[in-house]
Amino acid sequence: MSDKQSPEEREEKKLPPEDESYISEDKQKEILQKYDPESNTRDLSGMIKHVVFFGLLAFSLFQLYTAVFGQYTAYIQRSVHLGFALSLIFILFPMRRRKGARHKVAWYDYILALLSIGIGAYWPIMYDDLVFRIGRVTELDLIVGILAVILTLEATRRAVGMPITVIGILFLTYGFFGPYFPGFMRHRGQDLDSLIQLMFYTTDGILGTPIGVSATFIFTFLLFGSFLVKTGVGQYFNDLAVSLAGNLTGGPAKVAIFSSALQGTISGSSVANVVTSGSYTIPMMKKLGYKKEFAGGVEAAASTGGQLMPPIMGAAAFLMVEFIGGVTYWEIAKAAAIPALLYFTGVWIMTHFEAKRIGLKGLSPEEMPDRKEVLKKIYLLTPILAIILFLLVGIPTMQAALYGILLTIFVSAFNKETRLGFKDIINALVDGARTALAVAAATATAGIIVGVVVKTGLGLSLANGLVSASGGNVLLTLFFTMLAAIVLGMGSPTTANYVITSTIAAPAIITLLMVDEPAGAAVPIVVALSAHLFVFYFGIIADITPPVALAAFAASGISGGEPIRTGFNAAKLAIAAFIIPYMFVLSPELLMIDTTWSELIWVLITAIAGMIAIGAGLIGYWYRKLNWIERIITFVTGIALIYPEGFTDLIGAAVFIILFAIQWMSREKKTKKPQTA
Template identity: 35%
Template structure:
């Protein structure tokens, strides 16, 4: 246990977290009280606008629409950043200098200008006055300075370059040139409308992200973070390399509610990294495991580092669809990381932590588990149908009955937990002597109630993400305040502090708001880049550049986009990272892919760029998460990053796979198909992991690694080999196809070939995909998608496209000519690929097992 104590004492983790998320300044006295007051006020404001209460009032005094709320949101964020983050390392840390007070007030007033002049701005859209221009010329540079202080130079520098491109496009090389825009046009687009700074990104931060970050902060203050870590260690700590496996699970659970991979590394790594070193991991490998697990937390629903809510707006699908599509790849990636840890433990012959003695035979434990599972199923069914009956009987008044039931459930679960020993939150506790998992699970099961409420509101009640997070946060607040009082009563221990709940609530709200300040600044600054993309043709230009460099090769194009995403994501927090890479690179895949025969769902494209943007947190030399892990582990940062990148290869391969095989995203698949896809994809991931780690049942020879990689590829993409035998599609003229009156099933993709005139007088060919929303004739489905067609004897031309329709989202435009359609061919079953793969896996396993037995 000395190792853990040494690590904990040698690193001031609180300062590390604070300097990363809340700024390095440590004010005191009246200045600190002002900062805390505004942070608490900001959290209160966000809770108020997310609640249903403003709509119950007759007055509009405390009611703001989404655009107005963005202005207040940014004003709070920029005010806190200037007070919390010093100008540079030489600036005073114990007090806020006068210049920072002036900058904070000026910047927040500039942000509030959009609110103050909201009605007047609406009457002069596109024609800003001198006052508008002056405020924007003050606000944008101050926003960039706030971003530099809180996020580093990378994001504001990129935004400044794009802004310069906006002004001086007419001086650029011919390939990327545009007409250029004047100050009045840029100001109007970036600061006065909702196309730039106050655009979708800041709107998502205001409406959704803040509530989820606050929910995570409150849940952590309630003690859920410590509970997740202890539960993970108790379940997995005794296995080979157990602390590392527990670190993966704990980071995954923490990542569910976290918006920052770096914060995840620092907070969970404080517990997990020393314990990994204790069982034999080197400092660099322990840090790398924590980095890989924490970055993976950003791809795990429901929060995904706030990117999930942005995808809703950018992709145009529901939040539940985003969660459904993102879940399977994230889960498979985590399973792969656990297997990496297992292989590392096997290679080094590591042992786990001392196993807690459990009463009862294995059969008794299995029976107890199954009995508990059946009880859980019964309770779930009772809750589902019981609440349905309550809503039918009580109608609008059912909210009071449901609230009472939830509170009673919390009290009952807390009472049950208080019958067990109190779970210590001491960082120096020997995690190898934890109680059995069942005991830990029961001692803090009430922590899962807010998560259950969140999921219930999202999945069953189909409430908005913001309102769902509001109800979950309200329940968490109630738990924080009442838990100390109820514990004192149930444990009959007067020594317990009973009045700490209110202070913990205030701390949680303040912490959540201060954590959000840099995220909000990131979304506002990234909004400048989005504004430039929407005002200029830079997106199409990037597509042309990538197509030229890739020579039209799909795989090379995806590799180029992946590298560009990693470069663009360097030094950026998760939210800004996704905004930048999706704004610049998603359209590249769509356009270049369509012109070369690759048509994939838009959600697959956005997840692709999101995954590779996050890889920048791992990849040296700028991998910030790797530097944070090295600070905790005492290892070398670059070496930690290199090992973490090697571990992250399993995550890097997934985006390529779901681009070519969207079934991994559970798109248009049944439940049984989804289960089969999960099993097959998990098997392929484990084989790929074994190949990259060079260890299966024994150390792999070179030919075994190559064969394992081939097997993994074949299982992931059986269609590649099937397509070599029979082409997946055959081309048919659209007019001929429509004459056949073909019946189309629901969910069938229609790959339609399109031609349109280009600027050089030639023709550009591309493919656009429509998904059949209902069963019917092909002609009816095509026209029902929003395409209004003009058909002559030889030509089918798009006359117009309904705004917001499926055809509009698929990229169809007026005056395009629909030339043909890809008709699916009947292909052999994928079983003909899986069977040889299984035989080869068995053969390699037998060879390695035999070799291991013969090795002395």
């Protein structure tokens, strides 16, 4: 009973304060529903609950069937995928976020769900007729196409959020009213018939590449993640992180970083990552002595970084394969590895300096788990390592995911606690399909955006506009592109985020880097990867960049800190994410493409030294506290080391060694100073 009493009542009755280390499942669900639209589902009961359950199961079984026995034609595979997703979204996600709307399905949602089934079935039923008269739409086609666009946008608003929905509507408006736009944005426009034909009767709109990837690779990997979760690997990530990092200086913060990097291998959402691992790590950080906003910032920065972590990269890696072309999944994962490790190194360094600055230690031996017992369950990570190995030896992506699912079931049988029974397997299939709903809606709306961009030539127009506005200056063009990617990425999930930023912002970097090449020249892989990873990084970082910093706001819901201040702390801790993309555009060695080991090692050494200097300058502590002049000098030294230029590297390295020596001697002097009574 005492746990339900207010803090004032507890103090009046001389009761001990509540244990802040416990975040209830209800509290976690409340935070997720507030900041993550994907979690804002109805709590259904009765017959409709069973209907949804079997609908989700059928969705997964359809996807598994086509993954094993071969996919249908693009139009059929993608439209059935869309029909499943839209119909289930209208039943599961209420129109408004009201408590009363969470327990029963409104009558109009049943109608919308039935219409969605019709939309999904239209291509399979009418396939021969539609292919025969391709390029012409009948009145029925037009009605079905209009419904498909409206239902897609509304389902996306419910399951994903308003930002991407608004962007989709704006692009449709741009496609229709093209002649009325000024300057380089003007185009001849599309009439209603042409626009609807583009959106639903070609593979350049709703049924385009984004939802094609969702209907194949992404869904299969989401199922893989769902099976992993059923084995308890999420909690194991936390246990492993505590056993390896808990007793270090400022241990709980480093646990958050380690755990979130691991969570990112199976999670496709920054917010879900925050709530999953943050419910465990944030109370630990607060208990140790970190301020609320800093504790929330650490978790938000680390969880957001999880989306940058290979091999999954929030499922965006699969889209990159299709969007870039001529590049394998393994090449993308390899190219993203060092930038991701540098990102987490930067966050780790800054949390270490903050812990030293305020005198925080690690967890006590009594608070540490038995490392031997934790390591006994290391086999739970086998499927993740196996997926990497499968991709490395050239096994097709979807086949690798299927093998990963089978291996997860096999590995789980080693221990009674983790063993997956028939019921667990069925629930994993249902949970995987539920996770895929928002991804399918987001990629369908992203297809609307891509279709308009391709049809109107907006991507190239914007690219030329950005390059022109910067006067052809590399750093200025990158800066403008960074701002565009952050704005476009605000409030969007990882997959849609990448589609939007790569379609609209990446062409500017490619145009800039290809300026000296002849017209029509093929884009080198290193150029394409640099551009796409650049906009991907900044689109993801929008999750911790105020004013729309959903991951930081979710972390503040757990920590009790002020949301905007938490966002600024997260952005400061993630400073590496604002620097590293510039590095791999200007110095592609970081992407491990066409480079030697000596070049790569030198870039890594200077980059890590630069991150140490930048972290010390921002936190104001190295081996001792730094005054403002020392902080500025240290920060500038870090920038010089990170900037990929031989001259700046040498100057930065020389100053870094001097600063390090001064700090080390100050530390030694302080240590040897005699104690006074």
